[in-house]
Amino acid sequence: MTEQFDLFETEATRSLLDELLTESKLYRTGKDYRALLDFVVRLRNFAPFNAMLLQVQKPGLLYAASRLDWLRRFNRTVKDGARPLLILWPFGPVALVYDVADTEGEPLPEGVIPFAADDAMDAAALESYVHKLGSKHINWYEVDAGDGKAGSIERVERAAKIELPSTYRITINRNHDHNVKFATMAHELGHLYLGHLGTDKWLGVPVRPVMTHSQRELEAESVSYIVCSRNGVHSNSESYLSAHVKDDTTIEQIDLYQIMRAAGQIETLLGLSAHTKYERPQKPRR
Numbered sequence: 190m191t192e193q194f195d196l197f198e199t200e201a202t203r204s205l206l207d208e209l210l211t212e213s214k215l216y217r218t219g220k221d222y223r224a225l226l227d228f229v230v231r232l233r234n235f236a237p238f239n240a241m242l243l244q245v246q247k248p249g250l251l252y253a254a255s256r257l258d259w260l261r262r263f264n265r266t267v268k269d270g271a272r273p274l275l276i277l278w279p280f281g282p283v284a285l286v287y288d289v290a291d292t293e294g295e296p297l298p299e300g301v302i303p304f305a306a307d308d309a310m311d312a313a314a315l316e317s318y319v320h321k322l323g324s325k326h327i328n329w330y331e332v333d334a335g336d337g338k339a340g341s342i343e344r345v346e347r348a349a350k351i352e353l354p355s356t357y358r359i360t361i362n363r364n365h366d367h368n369v370k371f372a373t374m375a376h377e378l379g380h381l382y383l384g385h386l387g388t389d390k391w392l393g394v395p396v397r398p399v400m401t402h403s404q405r406e407l408e409a410e411s412v413s414y415i416v417c418s419r420n421g422v423h424s425n426s427e428s429y430l431s432a433h434v435k436d437d438t439t440i441e442q443i444d445l446y447q448i449m450r451a452a453g454q455i456e457t458l459l460g461l462s463a464h465t466k467y468e469r470p471q472k473p474r475r
Contacts, residue, residue, distance in 0.1 A: 222443075226411060229449065230418040235286075236456070237415055238449040239276040243286070246274050252289045252297070259287065265294030310367040310422050318374065318459050325392060325458060326354045327381070329374075331363035338362055339369065342377035344386050354391045357381060371422050372413055375455060379412030380405065382451035383444075393454065395447065408443050408451075415452040420461050 225244055232240040234254065243250055253274060259265045271291035278284040289297065319329045327342075339362055346356035359377050361370050380386060384397035385405045400408075417423075455461075 225445075226414060227418075229415055229452075233419040235276065236449075237419075237452040238446075239278075241445065241449050242276055243274055247288060250274075250288055253286045254289075255284060255286050259292050259294075263292075263295065263297060265292040265297075267292050310371045312367060315367055315370060318371075321459055322359065322374075327357045327359055327378075330358055330360050332360055333364065334362045336362075336364065339365065340373040340377055342380055342386065348389075348391065351390045355389055357386075368417075368422050372417050375416040376409050376413035378455045378458075379409035379416075379451055382454045383408050383412065383447055385409065397444075397447070404443060408448055411443070411448050412452045412455065415448075416455050416461070419456070 225241065228244045228250075229237050229240040232243065232250070232253070235243065243253055254262070256267050259267060267287050268291050271287050273285035273287060275283045276286055322329055328345075340360050342357060342359045344355055345358045348355045359374065361373055365373070381389075382392070382394055383405075384395045385400070385408075386394075388394055388396045
């Protein structure tokens with residue numbers, strides 16, 4: 190089972206995040222928001238939403254893992270009295286993870302902190318994503334366009350019933366290189382999973398309020414930046430994001446919950462990012 194799950198859609202989860210953000214008083218400026226995105230990029234062994242939860246609980250955290258991962262992957266143990274951090278997961282509703290500073294044992298392998306990715310995108314990888322999109326009724330079309338036109342997405346056929354799939358068309362400029370095509374795909378899928386095209390129950394797309402064009406672009410570009418950077422895809426997403434994130438950007442203008450959720454949904458759809466393993470909760474004895 191993947192780390193993306195319907196639990197993220199519950200009102201309790203949303204209320205928890207809203208309370209954490211309010212109490213922590215984090216992300217009040219564009220600089221703070223960008224720091225959050227960079228943290229989520231670095232902690233790619235967790236789904237984006239859970240990485241955000243860890244940043245809220247312990248800002249500046251370098252690396253975290255479950256007790257199981259620390260022992261099996263790194264031959265490290267959790268110190269007595271260590272304070273656990275909470276994340277959401279499918280079997281839970283919560284799991285416990287620990288900061289590297291609260292463990293002891295063998296040194297961490299080189300490159301684990303930060304947990305970076307550096308993979309060049311190629312035609313074969315893109316082709317595999319095209320098939321995965323098709324399984325969700327999102328059809329890929331490449332067009333001959335000028336350099337200033339990257340792509341778009343639209344719903345071409347609405348489902349007759351809400352529990353059935355709608356059909357979408359994602360258009361990509363065939364003249365761009367593979368990395369830019371991937372970034373464009375992530376951006377346009379961001380619009381879809383953020384609900385900018387409307388709700389879609391079959392895909393798990395939420396109902397969203399009406400937003401301005403700049404708000405929609407900031408959210409979609411944030412999603413693209415997270416997905417690209419966490420998976421080693423180098424494009425212009427960083428400079429595009431910088432153009433959207435202003436000094437006065439605040440969480441009141443965007444929805445962090447939906448941004449992280451959408452980024453995770455896209456990673457799951459495309460089969461990206463290795464995630465931390467967790468112990469299955471013990472059933473209570475009778």
